[in-house]
Each structure stands twice: as C-alpha cells, then as structure tokens.
C-alpha cells in the first residue's frame with residue numbers, strides 16, 4: 133500500500149518546500165515559549181469562574197512570543213468573546229477552500245498535591261516539561277503558532293487560506309469562545325474544507341497484545357448528558373427518622389445506575405473500521421479472531437468491556453460525579469442531589485439514554501433534571517476523498533515513518549470542534565504525540581508532562597501539515613487492486 137494513498141503526488145506550480153529543520157537556538161526558544169505558556173494559570177474552574185486575569189495575560193504573551201504572526205500583512209487577528217483568538221491567514225489562491233486548526237487556552241485546575249513539580253512552574257526535568265496544559269492543550273496551541281511563526285520568518289506564503297481558532301473556555305463548554313467564533317465565521321459565509329482539533333493521539337499500549345503504536349484520528353466524538361437527580365422529603369428531628377431519607381433513596385438510585393451499565397453497542401461505526409484495520413497487527417490467534425468478527429463479535433465485544441478505556445468505546449458510560457445532601461448531624465435532610473455524567477455511544481441518542489436511565493432508577497420519588505445534553509457528533513469522512521483525513525494521514529506517515537496504521541476512531545471526551553458543525557462535515561481530532569495509558573491518566577490528573585523532543589516533533593508536524601495543506605490536488609479516488 134502506497135504511503136501517499138489518497139493524495140496525488142504531482143508537484144505542479146509549487147513554491148519550493150521549506151524543510152522542517154530548526155536551529156539549536158530556535159529549538160531552545162520553542163521549548164522556553166511553551167514553558168512560559170504553562171506558567172500562566174489560565175484555569176477554568178466552573179462556567180462562572182475563569183481566571184480572566186490569566187486569560188488576558190495569555191493574549192499579551194502570544195503577541196510577545198510570536199511577533200511575526202501578529203505583524204504579517206496577510207494575517208488578520210481578532211479577539212472574540214473577550215479572550216479567544218481568531219487568526220485568518222489569507223492564502224494566495226482564493227479558489228482553494230480554507231481549513232481551520234483549533235486549540236484551547238484554558239486548563240482544568242491543578243492543586244499542587246501529588247505533583248513532582250508545581251503544576252504551573254513549567255519546569256524541565258529529565259527531558260520533560262511538566263505542568264498543567266502540557267498535553268491538554270497548550271502544546272497544540274503553542275505548536276500551531278510556533279510552526280506558523282517559523283514558516284513566516286522563512287518567507288512562507290500559503291496558497292490555501294486557513295484559520296486558527298484558540299478558544300478560552302473549552303473546559304467549561306466552549307460557548308463563549310468556540311461557539312462565538314463559529315457564529316462569526318458563519319455570518320461571514322465561511323465554509324471550511326475541514327477542521328483539526330485535539331482529541332486523539334498515537335496510541336501506545338492501550339490495547340492488550342497490540343505491540344505497535346498506531347495513530348487514531350477521531351472522526352466522531354461521544355455525546356454527553358449532565359443529569360441532576362433530586363429527592364425531596366420531609367425534614368425533621370433525626371431522633372425519630374422515617375424509614376427512608378432523601379439520602380437513602382438517592383443513594384440507592386445512583387447505585388442502581390452505577391451497577392447497571394448501558395448496553396454494549398460494539399458492532400458499528402469507526403471502532404469496527406479501526407478493529408478491521410488493526411487486525412493483522414495482532415499476533416496469532418488474536419489476528420484470526422479480529423479478522424472473523426462475523427463469528428467472534430460477541431467474544432470481542434466482551435473482551436472490550438474488561439478494560440475501562442476500551443469499555444468506554446463500546447457503550448454509553450455512566451459516571452457519578454457529584455453528590456450533595458445534608459445540613460446538620462441531627463437534621464433529616466430535606467433534599468439530596470446527585471449529578472451523573474453520561475458519555476453517549478455514537479449509536480445512541482440523548483432521549484434513548486434518558487429513557488434507559490429512568491427505567492433503571494425506576495423510582496418516581498427521584499426527579500430528573502437535565503442540566504445540559506447533546507447527541508454524539510456525526511461521523512466525518514475518512515475515505516480516500518476526505519481531504520482533511522488524507523492530509524493528516526500523509527503528514528503522520530512522513531513525520532512518524534515508524535507508524536504503520538492510521539485508523540479512524542471516536543473521541544471519548546468532548547472538544548471545541550463540536551461547535552464547528554455548521555461550517556464543515558470534516559471534523560478530525562488528532563494530536564501528533566505518542567500517548568501511553570499513564571500519560572492519559574495525567575490529562576486532568578497529576579504530573580501532566582511532555583518531552584521536549586515530543587513537543588519539537590509536534591511543531592514539526594504542524595510545519596509540515598500547513599505546507600501539505602497547500603496541495604492543489606483533490607484526493608484521488610481509491611483504485612481497488614485487482
């Protein structure tokens with residue numbers, strides 16, 4: 133199979149390609165720039181609590197670190213929703229449909245406890261830069277601007293226009309950042325060939341028996357429901373308690389939800405395509421099993437449930453995330469509340485999951501309040517005609533020649549890219565970084581870190597990707613071998 137499958141390779145009328153080699157001085161400057169970004173605590177605590185001082189400082193910081201990006205005549209910079217940033221990079225060929233690169237400025241909170249170094253120190257240790265945002269998602273943000281800065285100082289002029297959108301509230305829904313940028317572009321009549329956001333990686337060690345890492349480009353993402361359950365009862369003196377209290381009723385209800393997983397939906401969508409593409413990478417006899425899913429589907433579907441990450445790919449997950457009740461040690465609690473965070477499998481809808489949850493709770497004393505909810509995202513194309521997917525594939529193979537498989541997947545978390553559905557049918561989520569299960573735990577956890585080498589490679593990836601985006605070739609139809 134040709135590595136360039138899907139994109140024509142002719143080099144007509146191109147500017148000479150700028151090699152992705154950086155001087156020692158540039159390499160030091162790029163890692164120092166990332167450290168500086170980590171040191172600005174752009175924390176989103178809750179929809180009403182953002183560190184606006186840090187967000188404003190971050191805006192100043194990128195102006196200082198990437199001066200060429202901000203002073204190039206064909207780049208327009210706008211601040212949207214007070215703290216988000218939109219860059220419009222005007223290409224020389226208006227007939228080429230633009231695309232968009234996304235990243236976010238905000239991070240989740242990081243209390244010092246458990247960290248080897250303070251989470252907002254950006255300290256370098258043993259070749260790694262530590263800190264909140266080093267994987268989620270200041271690495272992408274800084275790599276995008278850094279790659280563009282490096283291209284510009286080497287006199288790069290893009291042919292295809294593109295946008296860079298940096299949201300400031302991704303961790304708390306994106307409605308003041310990504311959603312506003314999306315509405316602004318829609319009002320301007322922009323339609324995008326594709327967008328690329330965070331949300332997947334080169335996965336290493338996530339699947340038992342699969343020895344080699346593979347690149348997963350997420351072509352969809354799970355839906356979500358935040359459901360508040362509430363039980364109201366009569367309050368009173370705890371010395372003569374009723375048979376059941378609001379706490380007891382609610383605890384039993386949430387326990388039933390936790391003990392009754394949503395149905396296993398393995399059998400369709402991007403996951404099946406990924407399993408088919410990966411089958412031959414497994415040793416005997418797993419390769420035989422995966423190549424014969426018509427026979428072994430029930431077995432594979434059960435095996436997927438065993439591991440909590442692969443389990444999240446085969447079903448709607450149910451996470452009990454908050455529980456509040458009680459006012460005093462000797463008062464019967466008048467109200468108990470819990471929040472359940474569901475992540476919806478692509479084959480289910482919000483309505484279907486709510487109905488299943490009601491049937492599981494099966495207690496009319498428990499009230500259901502949907503705080504927010506959205507269906508799973510549509511599946512973006514990953515065929516030979518899909519420009520965004522093919523450009524990612526081509527760039528992955530050139531920057532990571534050791535990676536054999538690029539497979540479509542579903543993002544288990546949510547990203548700002550879901551706000552751009554109105555502008556494109558091609559939404560791809562991919563971070564050009566190797567990720568192991570312990571790294572996955574560090575995202576929103578402790579000791580989040582990126583190796584200096586991985587960050588340099590991410591800059592190189594974006595540097596190559598932007599140049600690959602200038603291809604005037606439409607993806608070629610796939611020719612089946614005889």
Ligand SMILES: CCCCCCCC/C=C\CCCCCCCC(=O)N[C@@H](CC(N)=O)C(=O)O
Pocket residue numbers: 302303304305330331332333335338339348406441442445541543544545546547548572
């Ligand atoms: C056969 C394939 C095995 C695949 C294993 C999957 C391993 C998972 C790897 C990476 C997933 C990383 C997801 C990161 C994106 C999450 C972004 C995020 O945290 N979003 C928040 C906030 C929001 N926008 O809603 C969230 O709560 O989801």
Ligand SMILES: [Zn+2]
Pocket residue numbers: 236268269302330
């Ligand atoms: Zn993120």
Ligand SMILES: [Zn+2]
Pocket residue numbers: 240268303576
């Ligand atoms: Zn996050």
